[in-house]
Every structure is written in structure tokens, then in C-alpha cells.
Amino acid sequence: MERHTRRDQNKGRGAQSSSVSRRFNLPDRMQDGDWLDDRALVDGPADKLRTSVVEEHPRTILSFNRSPDIPFDRSINAYRGCEHGCIYCYARPTHAYHDLSPGLDFETKLFAKPQAATLLQETFARPNYRPAPIAMGTNTDPYQPIEAGYGITRQILELCLDCRHPVTITTKSDRVLRDADLLAELAKRRLTAVSLSVTSLDPHLSRLLEPRAASPAKRLNALEELVRLGIPCNISIAPVIPAITDHFMEALLDEASKRGVRSASWIALRLPHEVAPLFREWLGVHFPDRATKVMGIVQSMRGGRDNDPDFFTRMKPHGVWADLIRTRFRTACLRSGITGCDFPLDCTQFRPPSLHGQLTLF
Known part of the structure; x- marks a missing residue:
């Protein structure tokens, strides 16, 4: 693993280095020598x-789970990896499989999985398929920047609307408003709910934590617009990072309430596998004092431990x-008039x- 990292080279990125997984086949390497201090003079600017983006063509798109810790049994991830670059993202270890x-x-x-909607359509058409809400945004954000070009999330929403299939979205991006027309139609039929994750009210801190995600103000404004359109919305304060973001909790709930949001949730910071050393490295760069x-x-x-991976307790600090x-x-929700998070x-x-x-008979 490269221990020496140029801050200017990684500007706009969350991770400070290409942290290597020891669970799989990635080589572990270390650069050393006095030349590291002057390598810009030797090699030129980094x-x-x-x-x-690599296009991926899987055979199936719907992932099922039996976890007792999450409220859905199926999900779609139209993308692998996420340009938002959130340093705490629990999905980071999935890249080690590749x-x-x-x-x-x-x-x-x-x-990117450009055939995602086609694969989902084939799944919906199976005689033994039984509908249940599909969760989008559970691993990587369905509205990260490359969605603007691919439009895979929109294609999936179009199919869900046509088939009257329930779908939920979790995102950190105000790009969700680009699909407000579809979401509004789904909402009229009680087929969708949207959760926007907001971790702080400080744009500078957010740029450090989530360098390419929308600013906190844009996310809150997106919540307000979705509420205005009659789309069920939840503010997710996730993750809560102690001594870094936890002091924003009450203010975030107040801001969400002012915008008409009546549902909220929170998740404590989780650091599975390679996320823990990446987060420690980030702390050492940006918050060495704490x-x-x-x-x-x-x-x-x-x-x-840095992380609790066990079923039944991993989501319950x-x-x-x-x-x-x-x-x-709980106290802040009561004061703000936020009543729950169930849609x-x-x-x-x-x-x-x-x-x-061929038309169906029924």
C-alpha cells in the first residue's frame, strides 16, 4: 500500500489513499526512500x-437478502462504486471483490449496468414473482453524477410506474428532483418514498466527508420540493459520527421540519472491513486533534471493536x-413535530x- 499521499493529487476525493484489501488478491506495496519528499521535482506534478466507468452486463439485477437488520428483502444497485466519495461508506469493501x-x-x-431495467422487466414477468418494495441506494447512490448520462435509475422508475411496483430511494443528491415527475406519479399510488441522507449543516465539513455529494443546503431544499409534490420523504441522519457530526442532529431535524418533513431516522457510524483503516487515515489528516x-x-x-458485524446487533449500537x-x-423529533419513519x-x-x-388476461 502506498503510504505517502499527496493531498493536492487527491483533492475532491474522500479516501486519502488506495487502501489495499488483505482479504483478496490485491498486491500490497509500499513506496519509500528520500526521493518521496521531492518526487514532484523528479517526476513532475502527479x-x-x-x-x-466500465459497463457491466450481469444476468440478474434484483438482489435478495434475509437479513434481520434491514426493513427490505430486495434491492437494486444500478452502479458499483460511487463518485460521491463518502469516506465512511460501508459499501467500499465491495470493490475488493473485483x-x-x-x-x-x-x-x-x-x-454501470445499462441493462438494469430490461433485466428487472424480465424478473417482473416471471410467473412466480411476488412483489415487495425494491430498495434503491442501499449500496451505492442511484443519483451519483454518472446517472446524468446513463439514466438507469430513471428507466427503473419508469418500469416500476408502468408495472405499479413499489420502490424506495435513498440518496445524498438533489439530482433526485430530475425524476420528480415519476416519483410524484408513484406517490399518488402509494408506490414510493424517498430518503435523503444529510450528515451536517457545514458545507466545508460535508466537502471533507462527502466531497462530490450535493451540499447540505441542496439536499434540504430537495426535501422541501419533494414534500411540496406530495412525495413521502424521510431525512436520514446517517451516519452520525461522534465528535464530528453528532452536534448537528437537533438543527438538522429542525431544518427538515421547517420544510414539511415528518419522518426521520439515524444510523450510527459503521466501519466494516477496509472502511475502518480508511476512516482512521481520514481522521489523521483532517481531525488529528480528536x-x-x-x-x-x-x-x-x-x-x-471498530465494527460489530453480527446480525441483530450490527445496526443497534x-x-x-x-x-x-x-x-x-427522540427528544429533537418530538420538539420538531417529526412523528416517525414508516411509509x-x-x-x-x-x-x-x-x-x-401480448396482453395479460387479468
Whole structure:
């Protein structure tokens, strides 16, 4: 792994290095020598990191799970990797399965699935398919910048509207408003809900945490517009990072309430696999004065570990700090008039598509 990282080279990126996974086949390398301090004079300026996209052609698009810790049993991820570059993203380790770095590779070497809607249509047409809400944005953001060119998320929403299939969206981008027309039609039929994740109200901090995601103001304004259009909305304060973002919780709930949002949720910081060393590295660069404190609180909520991977407990932090955040959240919701985070969607309207132009009998 390259230990020496040029800050200017990685400007606009979340990870500080191409952290290597030791679980798979990535080579571990280290650069050393006195020349590192003067390599810009020797080699010239470092190349700026560029985003690349590879088109992927899977055989299936719908992923099913039996996890007791999440409220859905199926999801779609139209993209792998995410240019938003959120340093805390729990999906980063998935890039290691491709022998790519969960660090900078995750946010610069992306994959797109242009046939996603076609594959989903084939799934809907199967005689044994039974509808249930599809979650989008559970791994990587469906409205990251490359969606503007590919439009895969929009194609999926068009299909869900045509087939009357329920779908939920989680995003950190105001680009969701580009599909407001479809979401409004889905909402009229109780077929959708949107959750926007907002971690702070400080644009500078957000640029450090989520360098290519929309600013907090844009996300809050997007929530306001979605509410105006009658689309069920949730503000997700996720993740809550102790001693970094937790002090924004009450203000975020107040701002969301002013915009008509009546649903909220929160998730404590999770650091699975390679995310932990990446986050520690980020702390050392941006918050060296409190890095030890932050990790100490995180570990106190995760049984003394950087992360709790166990079913039934991984999404339920415990301990004094977790109880404090939980109490603050509940109190702030009551004060702001935010009542819950449950949007029951209607699965009874589903109508399978016809793949060959033949109409269905019922």
C-alpha cells in the first residue's frame, strides 16, 4: 500500500489513499526512500485522478437478502462504486471483490449496468414473482453524477410506474428532483418514498466527508420540493459520527421540519472491513486533534471493536454514547413535530409486464 499521499493529487476525493484489501488478491506495496519528499521535482506534478466507468452486463439485477437488520428483502444497485466519495461508506469493501481498492478505486473506477431495467422487466414477468418494495441506494447512490448520462435509475422508475411496483430511494443528491415527475406519479399510488441522507449543516465539513455529494443546503431544499409534490420523504441522519457530526442532529431535524418533513431516522457510524483503516487515515489528516476520541466513542458503541458485524446487533449500537444519541434524537423529533419513519407501500396494484406484446388476461 502506498503510504505517502499527496493531498493536492487527491483533492475532491474522500479516501486519502488506495487502501489495499488483505482479504483478496490485491498486491500490497509500499513506496519509500528520500526521493518521496521531492518526487514532484523528479517526476513532475502527479496526475489528477480521473473517474472511469466500465459497463457491466450481469444476468440478474434484483438482489435478495434475509437479513434481520434491514426493513427490505430486495434491492437494486444500478452502479458499483460511487463518485460521491463518502469516506465512511460501508459499501467500499465491495470493490475488493473485483480486486480493486476500497479506497480511491471505489470512487474513481465505477461500474454501470445499462441493462438494469430490461433485466428487472424480465424478473417482473416471471410467473412466480411476488412483489415487495425494491430498495434503491442501499449500496451505492442511484443519483451519483454518472446517472446524468446513463439514466438507469430513471428507466427503473419508469418500469416500476408502468408495472405499479413499489420502490424506495435513498440518496445524498438533489439530482433526485430530475425524476420528480415519476416519483410524484408513484406517490399518488402509494408506490414510493424517498430518503435523503444529510450528515451536517457545514458545507466545508460535508466537502471533507462527502466531497462530490450535493451540499447540505441542496439536499434540504430537495426535501422541501419533494414534500411540496406530495412525495413521502424521510431525512436520514446517517451516519452520525461522534465528535464530528453528532452536534448537528437537533438543527438538522429542525431544518427538515421547517420544510414539511415528518419522518426521520439515524444510523450510527459503521466501519466494516477496509472502511475502518480508511476512516482512521481520514481522521489523521483532517481531525488529528480528536482522532483518538472519535475512535474511542465508536468502539464504546461497538463492544470495544471498530465494527460489530453480527446480525441483530450490527445496526443497534449500545452503551452510554449510543443511549445519549438515541435520547437526543427522540427528544429533537418530538420538539420538531417529526412523528416517525414508516411509509407503508401498496403491493396489490402490481401488474406483470408483457415481454412479447401480448396482453395479460387479468
